[in-house]
Amino acid sequence: VKKNGKNGHQFFSPVLDEQLLLKIELESDLRKAVQRQELELYYQPQFQTGSYSMIGIEALVRWRHPTKGLLSPGVFIPIAEETGLIYEIGTWTLHEACRQMKEWHLAGGPLIPVSVNLSSRQFHQSNLVAYIREILQETGLEPQYLELEITESMMMDAAVSAEILRELDEFGVKISLDDFGTGYSSLSYLKQFPIHKLKIDRSFISDITRNASDQAIVATIISMAKHLNMEVIAEGIETKGQLDFLTENSCQEIQGYYFSRPLPAQEVEAAFFTPYRL
Ligand code: C2E
Ligand code: CA
Ligand code: CA
Ligand code: CA
Numbered sequence: 360v361k362k363n364g365k366n367g368h369q370f371f372s373p374v375l376d377e378q379l380l381l382k383i384e385l386e387s388d389l390r391k392a393v394q395r396q397e398l399e400l401y402y403q404p405q406f407q408t409g410s411y412s413m414i415g416i417e418a419l420v421r422w423r424h425p426t427k428g429l430l431s432p433g434v435f436i437p438i439a440e441e442t443g444l445i446y447e448i449g450t451w452t453l454h455e456a457c458r459q460m461k462e463w464h465l466a467g468g469p470l471i472p473v474s475v476n477l478s479s480r481q482f483h484q485s486n487l488v489a490y491i492r493e494i495l496q497e498t499g500l501e502p503q504y505l506e507l508e509i510t511e512s513m514m515m516d517a518a519v520s521a522e523i524l525r526e527l528d529e530f531g532v533k534i535s536l537d538d539f540g541t542g543y544s545s546l547s548y549l550k551q552f553p554i555h556k557l558k559i560d561r562s563f564i565s566d567i568t569r570n571a572s573d574q575a576i577v578a579t580i581i582s583m584a585k586h587l588n589m590e591v592i593a594e595g596i597e598t599k600g601q602l603d604f605l606t607e608n609s610c611q612e613i614q615g616y617y618f619s620r621p622l623p624a625q626e627v628e629a630a631f632f633t634p635y636r637l
Pocket of ligand 1: 403418419420431432433436449452475476477478508537538561594595596597614615616617621
């Protein structure tokens with residue numbers, strides 16, 4: 360049941376009611392999730408086309424719910440954003456990703472950066488730069504080994520974003536534009552803002568061996584990134600055909616199930632860090 364202004368109560372259909380109840384339940388559970396250490400980071404490696412050497416790794420949050428099993432961020436990040444719990448979850452995620460990367464560096468793992476996704480509310484948090492600085496200090500990770508993934512829509516307020524990005528850039532943290540090409544924004548910010556990398560969205564990749572428009576869009580993004588002196592990575596590579604197209608079109612970095620799904624830290628070590636002294 361939901362309050363509906365002066366008219367009193369409005370009744371949802373059973374299906375909607377169920378969804379609403381699940382959301383309320385998850386919201387209340389999510390409040391305790393960080394303290395109860397139910398959040399986990401999975402890591403998905405990123406590779407160079409050609410050499411296949413690992414060039415980075417993206418941290419992706421999971422929630423090991425006590426009764427509902429392993430929940431994906433698509434289920435609980437929107438709730439976290441809505442309720443403001445994203446601040447606590449985001450801080451934990453950043454801290455844990457930096458801590459883990461530093462641990463890997465110290466153990467002789469590859470000297471690669473870790474990418475962390477920022478939500479919109481986090482990005483606009485007034486003390487963002489200060490607390491990132493604090494996390495890097497606490498964990499000992501050097502700023503050049505942290506990459507923050509933001510989306511185009513977060514930069515709608517150009518003046519505000521420019522200031523945040525400039526501070527992060529000065530501090531030495533790298534910025535990637537996630538889901539590039541799907542957002543609602545103008546290209547002019549690409550020349551104004553210190554953005555280091557474009558991540559070509561999976562939606563342009565999935566049908567790329569057949570769809571001429573996707574081929575044109577992806578080839579153009581790669582070429583544009585090169586001319587703007589930015590790095591470019593394609594995400595969601597699942598097949599050899601997709602990899603071949605990207606390699607032929609000089610996309611130098613890739614991420615996707617074809618190489619690896621996101622994995623728990625220990626499995627990443629076992630599968631990918633064996634050539635290193637870990
Ligand atoms: P994203 O940042 O675009 O992350 C890529 C998503 O695509 C991940 O889903 C990943 O598991 C999936 N993926 C990677 N390679 C492939 C592939 O080859 N094929 C297919 N079909 N999928 C692939 P995931 O982990 O469920 O994350 C979903 C979204 O949740 C992320 O999209 C990101 O926007 C958000 N998210 C994840 N972790 C965090 C976090 O720590 N903080 C915030 N604010 N958002 C997060
Ligand atoms: Ca991402
Ligand atoms: Ca993405
Ligand atoms: Ca996404």
